[in-house]
Amino acid sequence: MFIEVKDAKKQYGTGEAAVYALDGADLSLEKGKICVILGPSGSGKSTLLNMIGGLDSLDGGEITVDGQKITGLSKKALTSYRMQSVGFVFQFYNLIPDLTVEENVEVVAEIAEKPLDTDEMLKALDIQKYRYRFPRELSGGQQQRVAIARAMVKNPKLLLCDELTGALDTRSSRSVLKFIEKVNAQYGTTTLIITHNEGIAGIADVVVRIRDGKIASYTENDHKLTADELEM
Amino acid sequence: MKLNKRYARSIKTDLSFYFSATVLTMVTLLMFYLFYIAGTGINKYGDDFFSAYKREDATFSTYAEIPDEELSALELKYGVTLEKERFAATDEGEYRVRVFLPNGKIDLYEIQDGHAPENNGDIIISAGYAVENNVKVGDRLKVNGKEYAVAGTFLRPDYLYMVENLTDDYKNVTTFFLAYMTPEEFKDSFDGGSINYKVIYGDDTDQVTFRKEINENYYMASYLSADSNMRITFVHQQADMFIMSSWFILVIFPLVTVALICILLGRRIRAEQKLIGTLSAMGYEKSKLMRHYSLFAAIPGVIGGLLTSVCALILSGPFGSIGLADYEPMKPQFTLPVWVAVAGIIVPTLIYWLAAMLRVRKLLKEDTVKLLAGQVGNNAKSRRILTKSKKKVGFKYAIRQLVGNPGRSFVIFLGIFLGAMIMAFGYSFIDSVKAVGEQAHGEFGTFKYEYVLNTLEKGAPDGGEAMMILPYEDGDMRRFSLIGLDGDATLWNLTTTDGKKADIENGFYISTLCEAICGVHKGDEFTFRSIATLEEHTVKIDGVIRNGYQNYIVSSREKIADITGLDKENYNAILSNHSLDLEKDKVAETITDSSFETQMQNMLNAMSGLVYAFIGIGMIVCVASLYATVNTMLSENRHNISMLKVLGFENGRIHSMIISSNHLLLIPGIALGIAAAYGIMAWYSSQFVEIEKLMIPATLKPFSIILTVLFTAACYFVSLLLLRRKVDKTNMVEALKDGRE
Numbered sequence: 001m002f003i004e005v006k007d008a009k010k011q012y013g014t015g016e017a018a019v020y021a022l023d024g025a026d027l028s029l030e031k032g033k034i035c036v037i038l039g040p041s042g043s044g045k046s047t048l049l050n051m052i053g054g055l056d057s058l059d060g061g062e063i064t065v066d067g068q069k070i071t072g073l074s075k076k077a078l079t080s081y082r083m084q085s086v087g088f089v090f091q092f093y094n095l096i097p098d099l100t101v102e103e104n105v106e107v108v109a110e111i112a113e114k115p116l117d118t119d120e121m122l123k124a125l126d127i128q129k130y131r132y133r134f135p136r137e138l139s140g141g142q143q144q145r146v147a148i149a150r151a152m153v154k155n156p157k158l159l160l161c162d163e164l165t166g167a168l169d170t171r172s173s174r175s176v177l178k179f180i181e182k183v184n185a186q187y188g189t190t191t192l193i194i195t196h197n198e199g200i201a202g203i204a205d206v207v208v209r210i211r212d213g214k215i216a217s218y219t220e221n222d223h224k225l226t227a228d229e230l231e232m
Numbered sequence: 233m234k235l236n237k238r239y240a241r242s243i244k245t246d247l248s249f250y251f252s253a254t255v256l257t258m259v260t261l262l263m264f265y266l267f268y269i270a271g272t273g274i275n276k277y278g279d280d281f282f283s284a285y286k287r288e289d290a291t292f293s294t295y296a297e298i299p300d301e302e303l304s305a306l307e308l309k310y311g312v313t314l315e316k317e318r319f320a321a322t323d324e325g326e327y328r329v330r331v332f333l334p335n336g337k338i339d340l341y342e343i344q345d346g347h348a349p350e351n352n353g354d355i356i357i358s359a360g361y362a363v364e365n366n367v368k369v370g371d372r373l374k375v376n377g378k379e380y381a382v383a384g385t386f387l388r389p390d391y392l393y394m395v396e397n398l399t400d401d402y403k404n405v406t407t408f409f410l411a412y413m414t415p416e417e418f419k420d421s422f423d424g425g426s427i428n429y430k431v432i433y434g435d436d437t438d439q440v441t442f443r444k445e446i447n448e449n450y451y452m453a454s455y456l457s458a459d460s461n462m463r464i465t466f467v468h469q470q471a472d473m474f475i476m477s478s479w480f481i482l483v484i485f486p487l488v489t490v491a492l493i494c495i496l497l498g499r500r501i502r503a504e505q506k507l508i509g510t511l512s513a514m515g516y517e518k519s520k521l522m523r524h525y526s527l528f529a530a531i532p533g534v535i536g537g538l539l540t541s542v543c544a545l546i547l548s549g550p551f552g553s554i555g556l557a558d559y560e561p562m563k564p565q566f567t568l569p570v571w572v573a574v575a576g577i578i579v580p581t582l583i584y585w586l587a588a589m590l591r592v593r594k595l596l597k598e599d600t601v602k603l604l605a606g607q608v609g610n611n612a613k614s615r616r617i618l619t620k621s622k623k624k625v626g627f628k629y630a631i632r633q634l635v636g637n638p639g640r641s642f643v644i645f646l647g648i649f650l651g652a653m654i655m656a657f658g659y660s661f662i663d664s665v666k667a668v669g670e671q672a673h674g675e676f677g678t679f680k681y682e683y684v685l686n687t688l689e690k691g692a693p694d695g696g697e698a699m700m701i702l703p704y705e706d707g708d709m710r711r712f713s714l715i716g717l718d719g720d721a722t723l724w725n726l727t728t729t730d731g732k733k734a735d736i737e738n739g740f741y742i743s744t745l746c747e748a749i750c751g752v753h754k755g756d757e758f759t760f761r762s763i764a765t766l767e768e769h770t771v772k773i774d775g776v777i778r779n780g781y782q783n784y785i786v787s788s789r790e791k792i793a794d795i796t797g798l799d800k801e802n803y804n805a806i807l808s809n810h811s812l813d814l815e816k817d818k819v820a821e822t823i824t825d826s827s828f829e830t831q832m833q834n835m836l837n838a839m840s841g842l843v844y845a846f847i848g849i850g851m852i853v854c855v856a857s858l859y860a861t862v863n864t865m866l867s868e869n870r871h872n873i874s875m876l877k878v879l880g881f882e883n884g885r886i887h888s889m890i891i892s893s894n895h896l897l898l899i900p901g902i903a904l905g906i907a908a909a910y911g912i913m914a915w916y917s918s919q920f921v922e923i924e925k926l927m928i929p930a931t932l933k934p935f936s937i938i939l940t941v942l943f944t945a946a947c948y949f950v951s952l953l954l955l956r957r958k959v960d961k962t963n964m965v966e967a968l969k970d971g972r973e
């Protein structure tokens with residue numbers, strides 16, 4: 001398995017204020033697949049994504065990505081893991097406002113071990129004509145495409161998307177999902193999308209539902225749709 | 233208003249900002265208080281002491297003694313207080329002593345420790361020497377070959393600044409002191425001693441007529457008004473300099489700090505624009521919001537002002553004492569006037585309050601929707617630079633951070649600039665005083681000894697070169713020496729500012745110090761008068777001799793004799809390359825080529841505490857201002873830092889991208905700080921001419937420049953180091969939650 005999560009536990013706060021964001025979650029995912037994790041707010045889906053991405057550490061359990069045990073890695077090793085293996089896309093894009101579109105992508109390419117060509121990435125996401133613009137000069141959908149280009153330019157093994165269409169209208173959401181499909185097909189990047197939007201689940205190879213910090217269901221999607229076919 | 237509960241919480245959250253802002257406020261106010269307290273305390277003490285102990289208005293000597301009954305007649309005639317003072321000088325090898333018979337009416341002494349001489353074996357000495365050499369009551373000292381028990385120490389109003397000879401440039405409390413013994417003992421030891429006359433003029437006294445009558449009847453040998461007596465004038469002059477410096481500091485440094493804090497506060501308020509927009513949308517009135525934020529800003533002003541005032545009230549004694557280094561151990565009452573303390577609290581508070589209010593008012597003029605989206609102030613065109621450049625992204629980011637945030641960059645620059653300037657000024661002061669000692673040799677001439685004689689000699693001296701030297705004054709009573717030399721004199725420096733040798737046989741030349749003090753230049757006609765006879769003379773100045781340490785007009789002995797009315801063969805001083813075996817009684821003063829350097833070293837030793845305190849303050853200003861600004865910068869970049877972490881950037885790379893952009897400001901900040909320090913030192917030197925009768929060449933040696941660069945850079949990197957952990961501690965997940973672009 002490419003991703004293996006075993007009995008993952010994470011608690012925030014203590015005593016009466018304690019909240020169990022993950023309460024013994026288990027998950028396995030094959031390489032190259034698109035996995036959509038669905039769940040209501042506070043179900044623990046963002047926490048699970050952060051743990052797999054090496055942004056936060058578990059209180060119990062274990063996570064392995066591509067044979068590498070993430071749990072217990074030092075801060076330095078986690079930084080290296082994020083740099084080499086993981087690409088992130090967030091709901092609010094989180095682009096660096098003082099860098100142009102091209103620079104937001106290049107800044108990652110500069111530190112990656114085997115980066116993809118920046119121009120190729122900009123073309124792939126159809127944003128080359130905005131290369132000298134700043135994030136504030138772009139629409140939400142365009143900004144999200146820049147965020148995908150930035151995540152993909154390091155040629156990561158794993159792409160983690162946190163509510164990537166959450167701030168977009170339907171047309172922009174569809175456009176962004178098309179690019180997710182495209183990079184998944186072109187680069188074979190294992191993709192994990194967390195969302196509360198049921199409509200997105202159609203493009204997934206695997207649909208996981210999470211509730212109260214536990215995996216409630218795991219379904220392989222036999223009727224996978226393209227982004228254009230989704231009902232959103 | 234419930235909203236005001238945020239004050240306490242905000243201080244806790246932004247502790248580092250409030251701490252830095254408070255420290256900066258305190259440092260600048262402390263500097264103001266320090267100089268103000270010292271200046272006013274010394275001035276008041278001087279006035280009170282002069283009045284209580286009957287300070288003279290002038291001292292003079294005559295060739296013929298004035299009979300006692302004549303003194304009373306003169307007092308009645310001119311409405312003056314006149315007293316004959318008897319004194320004697322003695323050289324004990326290790327030290328020299330000027331012994332006085334106590335006066336009854338003028339220049340009385342005040343016992344500082346112990347008691348007045350009661351027995352013939354008692355002596356009291358000037359307090360400065362006792363402190364400097366740790367002489368205690370009961371110790372024994374040899375004076376005029378006889379041992380005396382020290383019964384006490386004293387101060388007297390005409391010697392609060394203990395200059396041994398009026399030609400000296402700095403006090404001497406290491407090898408010179410004043411003393412009193414019983415009248416019987418004085419008579420036994422020194423017979424009658426020498427005589428000086430002390431005078432206090434009445435309000436209606438015609439001083440010129442009085443002096444003329446003295447000269448006509450008793451032949452005035454010397455006359456020194458209190459206004460020209462450095463031992464007296466220094467008290468108020470240095471105190472006035474302190475007060476002047478305090479206002480300079482109050483105007484310049486706090487304003488700069490206020491500007492710094494205002495910019496930081498403005499940025500913090502801008503960072504809160506979403507909240508301001510939300511509150512505005514909720515219906516909060518503009519005036520309430522303005523009041524809320526302006527009170528926020530007033531916190532560092534109130535805390536800083538209060539703490540500084542309390543500190544200054546408690547520490548006003550030690551504070552003011554720093555300014556006493558040059559004086560005899562006076563005991564002024566140093567107090568911080570209430571109005572100054574209140575001003576110290578109100579002024580910065582008011583400025584911060586106003587700055588915040590204007591900032592919020594400006595923000596509230598913006599569209600509420602823009603405020604809610606946090607988009608106000610994010611469209612700086614300057615951030616667009618280098619968009620098509622192929623340089624590294626990190627470099628382009630750094631440049632945009634600097635150019636796109638001019639206020640923040642200015643504050644960082646200011647912190648570096650101020651720190652470097654204050655430190656460099658401290659070092660420049662040390663270098664400049666040392667340079668006086670080093671350069672003086674060349675400007676004096678090549679002689680190793682200058683013997684000033686008690687008597688008027690005639691002909692050629694037995695070794696060395698003859699010199700005639702007499703005190704004169706200009707129309708504004710500024711004293712200088714009139715010097716006569718032989719045309720072939722070689723030991724006195726006669727090189728003019730044009731690089732030529734002064735033709736003293738055919739003209740009159742002034743020193744550069746005389747040029748600065750008396751305002752006379754080459755080609756001018758200069759009118760001056762004899763201090764003794766008040767007879768006026770006018771000569772044309774043919775050139776200026778480079779000498780910033782001695783105030784004189786020089787010409788040939790013959791020309792000087794024409795002015796003084798003495799014989800052209802007369803001389804009263806000898807210059808020599810080697811020690812001369814002269815009769816001890818004939819020598820009034822011996823000046824060696826190292827005397828001047830020693831005086832400068834003494835001046836440096838006395839002021840070193842103040843100078844190093846200044847350098848320390850520079851360091852605090854540098855670290856505090858940089859810490860406050862970079863801290864704000866990190867808060868503003870919290871989102872970018874967490875995103876870079878998510879992207880896999882190591883902390884080192886993040887430091888270099890976010891913080892290191894400021895390195896570009898380091899070199900110009902230091903360079904301009906050093907240049908400004910040099911400029912201030914040059915101005916300070918020009919002020920010194922009047923007070924110290926000395927031209928201090930503004931100097932900043934390469935080693936001092938290196939020290940300034942190193943210390944400023946160290947302060948800069950220390951402040952960044954203190955903030956490194958903030959980058960390391962930035963939580964990726966938490967920071968990303970509120971990141972919306």
